[in-house]
Amino acid sequence: MSKLKTHPVPDEAAREMLRRAEAAETNVYPHGGRGYAVSVLTDKGNIYEGVSYKSDTLTLTMHCEMTALAHAAIHGEHSIIAITGPNCHMCKQLIWESALHSGIDIQIIIEESGEIKRAPISSLMPYPWPDEEGNK
């Protein structure tokens, strides 16, 4: 059982997150619509989008989760309560580390057959590194 705190994300907020993420797909870099977008919800109730930012080297490509977390941080918001998914495992690690810093069990928001599904990041990290005590 995780010691991280979960914040409620009502369906209405989750649907707005999904709507904003979908709308942001047109801003994927460098070619709109050819990449990925997500959004995060902060404890202040603000939503920040992130888009994938592709490098010609590919290894320097930033995933949309990375830019969304940075987008919130640029606005001074470090307490993320939810992010749209699904997310790759690199990004799950980044989301996990954000959760450890804030103490908030970030919920992954997914729409499946028109229904909102929520998965706390702790449930997706069976043997996390670092663990909740910060052990590496």
Ligand SMILES: [Zn+2]
């Ligand atoms: Zn990723």
